[in-house]
Amino acid sequence: MSLLKLYILPFLLIFISQISYLTYSQSTPNVCNQNDKNTLLNIKNKLGNPSSLPLWDPNTDCCTQWSTIQCNDQGYVTSLTIQEAHDINGPIPPFLDQLPYLTGLYFINVTNLSGPIPTYFRKLTNLTAFVIWGTKVTGPIPDFLGRFTNLVQLNLPFNRLSGPIPNSLGRLKKLLYLYLASNRLTGPIPTGLNKLTGLSNLDISSNNLSGPIPDFFAKFENLGTINLDSNSLTGPIPAYLGHMPWLTTLSLSNNRLTGPIPTSLGQCNLVLIGLANNKLTGDASFLFDKANKQINEIHIQNNLFKFDFSNVDLSPGLIGFNVSHNMIYGSLPKQFGQLWVDLVDVSYNQLCGPIPNGGLFKSVDPIIFSHNKCLCGGPLPPCKS
Ligand SMILES: *[C@@H]1O[C@H](CO)[C@@H](O)[C@H](O)[C@H]1NC(C)=O
Ligand SMILES: *[C@@H]1O[C@H](CO)[C@@H](O)[C@H](O)[C@H]1NC(C)=O
Numbered sequence: 143m144s145l146l147k148l149y150i151l152p153f154l155l156i157f158i159s160q161i162s163y164l165t166y167s168q169s170t171p172n173v174c175n176q177n178d179k180n181t182l183l184n185i186k187n188k189l190g191n192p193s194s195l196p197l198w199d200p201n202t203d204c205c206t207q208w209s210t211i212q213c214n215d216q217g218y219v220t221s222l223t224i225q226e227a228h229d230i231n232g233p234i235p236p237f238l239d240q241l242p243y244l245t246g247l248y249f250i251n252v253t254n255l256s257g258p259i260p261t262y263f264r265k266l267t268n269l270t271a272f273v274i275w276g277t278k279v280t281g282p283i284p285d286f287l288g289r290f291t292n293l294v295q296l297n298l299p300f301n302r303l304s305g306p307i308p309n310s311l312g313r314l315k316k317l318l319y320l321y322l323a324s325n326r327l328t329g330p331i332p333t334g335l336n337k338l339t340g341l342s343n344l345d346i347s348s349n350n351l352s353g354p355i356p357d358f359f360a361k362f363e364n365l366g367t368i369n370l371d372s373n374s375l376t377g378p379i380p381a382y383l384g385h386m387p388w389l390t391t392l393s394l395s396n397n398r399l400t401g402p403i404p405t406s407l408g409q410c411n412l413v414l415i416g417l418a419n420n421k422l423t424g425d426a427s428f429l430f431d432k433a434n435k436q437i438n439e440i441h442i443q444n445n446l447f448k449f450d451f452s453n454v455d456l457s458p459g460l461i462g463f464n465v466s467h468n469m470i471y472g473s474l475p476k477q478f479g480q481l482w483v484d485l486v487d488v489s490y491n492q493l494c495g496p497i498p499n500g501g502l503f504k505s506v507d508p509i510i511f512s513h514n515k516c517l518c519g520g521p522l523p524p525c526k527s
């Protein structure tokens with residue numbers, strides 16, 4: 143080790159730290175518009191200066207150092223996110239209308255945020271994304287949201303919103319995502335929504351919506367997901383649902399739907415179908431058939447289905463199904479023992495005969511085969527020859 147090296151090293155370190163200091167300050171100029179920054183600090187103050195917003199510091203740049211804020215090239219705030227902030231108690235803060243370029247507003251898992259969506263929000267007509275997710279926000283979904291005609295995402299799930307879904311939302315022609323799940327919404331799915339023909343994702347599950355599944359979804363050709371689970375919907379399942387080109391997930395479980403399943407649902411592109419806990423009748427065997435090429439999961443438990451399972455040519459992609467609590471008779475289809483299934487439940491039916499390839503199921507909980515007429519083998523007592 144030469145003396146020279148030892149001698150030079152400290153200078154080198156100082157030199158490097160100078161360079162990195164220079165590059166650091168160059169890459170983070172103070173770009174944040176001063177008015178917008180003051181507005182954000184006022185908002186923080188109104189929220190009670192919560193410790194969950196540690197980066198909102200008057201001495202740093204709001205555009206580059208506050209992480210949950212995005213700005214445009216001029217330093218105006220375009221997107222504001224408050225996420226996983228559990229120490230914010232009280233209503234949605236004022237002043238958000240003082241950010242003239244705001245297009246994205248996100249409150250995500252601000253679990254103690256409460257009160258209604260404030261009326262001054264009617265001014266936020268430039269929003270493209272409006273998200274309140276996982277809060278205690280109450281009151282109605284305001285009519286004025288129908289004036290936010292640039293909205294692409296309207297995500298208001300896991301709150302305590304009540305009242306009807308306003309008809310005015312039908313004016314949101316650019317909407318791709320409508321996610322209103324897990325609130326306390328009531329009334330029918332409004333006809334006003336019939337103009338949302340570009341929608342790709344609809345989830346209004348876990349509310350208390352009533353009335354029928356409307357006909358107008360038939361025109362929503364881009365829909366990939368329809369989730370209407372856990373409401374009080376009545377009437378039949380419309381046949382057009384089997385003709386939607388991109389529909390891969392259809393969830394209608396936990397409603398009061400009646401009548402048979404339309405046969406169109408046996409030859410479609412669905413990957414998952416959920417119809418559990420309704421009052422559906424008739425044949426459901428065609429859901430399981432090879433013609434349903436993409437199907438992975440079928441949930442039809444707790445209905446009034448009555449059909450012969452024996453000769454169904456099972457779709458090879460099936461990985462899970464629950465058919466328990468129906469009146470299914472005959473034997474289990476012979477391909478049953480060749481499926482690579484994650485979840486099966488055929489209990490509480492009228493099935494009979496040996497479990498195909500029953501050895502495979504020897505160690506599973508026999509409860510999934512229980513309460514049938516005379517199933518045997520596998521985890522159940524051996525068949526009598
Ligand atoms: C959230 O609010 C409830 C009551 O409204 C309160 O008991 C609880 O302590 C609050 N949680 C936090 C983290 O402040
Ligand atoms: C909407 O954005 C434009 C600029 O794109 C701005 O001039 C206008 O003030 C904004 N409107 C509102 C209500 O913020």
Ligand SMILES: *[C@@H]1O[C@H](CO)[C@@H](O)[C@H](O)[C@H]1NC(C)=O
Binds near residue numbers: 250251275276
């Ligand atoms: C909100 O929190 C829940 C529970 O901690 C979590 O499962 C969920 O993914 C969070 N939501 C978002 C959008 O991050």
Ligand SMILES: *[C@@H]1O[C@H](CO)[C@@H](O)[C@H](O)[C@H]1NC(C)=O
Binds near residue numbers: 350352374
């Ligand atoms: C849901 O709505 C139905 C019919 O509109 C009503 O009978 C029922 O009591 C409601 N349930 C809840 C939990 O509010």
Ligand SMILES: *[C@@H]1O[C@H](CO)[C@@H](O)[C@H](O)[C@H]1NC(C)=O
Binds near residue numbers: 443444465466485486
């Ligand atoms: C099938 O559905 C029944 C009735 O809802 C439920 O009790 C059972 O746990 C489900 N089976 C499985 C394996 O999830």
